[in-house]
Amino acid sequence: MALKIRLARAGAKKRPYYHIVVADSRSPRDGRFIEKVGSYNPMLPSDHAERIRLQDERIKHWLSNGAVATDRVAKFLGKAELAPMPTYREQPKQSAPKKKAQDRAAAAAAAAG
Numbered sequence: 001m002a003l004k005i006r007l008a009r010a011g012a013k014k015r016p017y018y019h020i021v022v023a024d025s026r027s028p029r030d031g032r033f034i035e036k037v038g039s040y041n042p043m044l045p046s047d048h049a050e051r052i053r054l055q056d057e058r059i060k061h062w063l064s065n066g067a068v069a070t071d072r073v074a075k076f077l078g079k080a081e082l083a084p085m086p087t088y089r090e091q092p093k094q095s096a097p098k099k100k101a102q103d104r105a106a107a108a109a110a111a112a113g
Helices: 056-064 071-079 099-112
Strands: 005-010 015-024 035-040 052-054
Touching: 005 056, 005 071, 035 056, 052 071
Parallel strands: none
Antiparallel strands: 005 015, 015 035, 035 052
């Protein structure tokens, strides 16, 4: 059984609230889970103490038993120093303006300034 530590959505429409749960990877997002190990309230300011609540001992237990955190939860665990901070690759440069558009913008900036 592949275990995941992930978010399960609760709360009303346009008022999200998430439980951090340990679940089988095959079960639905808001469906069956094994244990609640925390909560996340994105409606609170980022420096508020109750925004992210984690049960440290239970999370360590599940990580030692092979549970894998999703990207968002891994970021929470990294900030709480319960797991190493995940590394993200650099964003692709594909969406950057091409050479001609950059030249045009440079010329417009030189003419204006």
